[in-house]
Amino acid sequence: MSATVTDQDVAIYALRLGDDALVLSHRLAEWAASAPEIEEDIALTNIGLDLLGQARNLLTLAGAREGEGRDEDALAFGRNEREFSNVQLVEQPRGDFAATIARQLLFSVYQLPLYAELTGSADEDLAAIAAKAVKEVRYHRDHAAGWLLRLGDGTEESSRRMQDALDRIWPFHHELFETDELLDRLVAAGVAADPQVLHRSWLDGVVPLVEQATLRVPEDGMRRPTGGRAGRHGEALGHMLAEMQWLHRSEPGARW
């Protein structure tokens, strides 16, 4: 590993990836007992469970590298929204089933090459977490792709709603591929995945699926929500964290 990368740098990177997984896992858990059919209740919460497991591994790593004694729980339940570094894509309210599928498609097709790249990371712990996670995300991608095809190439109503969902969530994908000074250094040291490489893989993955589903690939407009990595979020994240964190904060150390 290059000398220019510190434990602190890896901690910030692991926290970004972990926060993405944690916030999206909570959004998916909201579907428990609310999905269109029982198989989807099970599927969406299972995907959420995988993401929660990935988040636990990544947050644990972040806490260890940060070296301030914070464990996964301290990081998940003890931070305010401005301290969360997830992209805004994952915090958007779950919307209807089409909105959830659209987001799952954009996110899982991003996470697949992300973890695949990280299996070769110069950081052994990141590589180990990624090697485990990449197997899980293949199932997430196929789940989203399967529903995209069925809804996009389904009835007039399902196609209209799937297109609408895709159009709404599309602008949020840009933030996944942003870079900054920290990421540049981590990429140069072989620790992090290169956002440019990920963006190309993502387009190669998403575009054919959207076309196969007889949907239109949304055009990139001027609206590109950003700031999540620096802790700037929409209103929805605060509400979500209030629900997620209240028990831990009102009863610190509570156990079953």
Next chain:
Amino acid sequence: MSTSTIERLVGAVPDPEIPVLTLADLGILRGVGEQGGRLVVQLTPTYSGCPAIDPIREEVRRVLDDAGYGEVEVKMVLAPAWTTDWITPAAREKLRAYGIAPPDPVTHGAGCGFMAAGPVRCPRCSSEDTRQISAFGSTPCQSQHACNACLEPFDRFKSI
């Protein structure tokens, strides 16, 4: 203390979600050693978020405590990542007899879910005329299927 005795004790601990299988059957016991005078058992999780891991950890501690090994550390090791290819041939037969279709050998890059390739054999009547209901099931490691021949639904251990 003998390593093989400890491995036998830990290996015999049943999986809390699929109790017909043991930790040895699943291939998740990664090793036994000693660190600073304390016994350390290394396990690897099947899925990142597998909820069975905590009860397994407790059970391993209990079994070794009962056998007189005292305070034991159970460590989770992620690399190399677990694969269903580590499930022993005998365990695959146990799964089938229990009504769960065993996993196929992992072929990298192969699809799953809606894009699954190859037939899944019914664990009850052995027919290959089956359909997948969902790629996700009652535990992270299983998918749901139904047999068109005997009409029974069944679970399958997913290949990862």
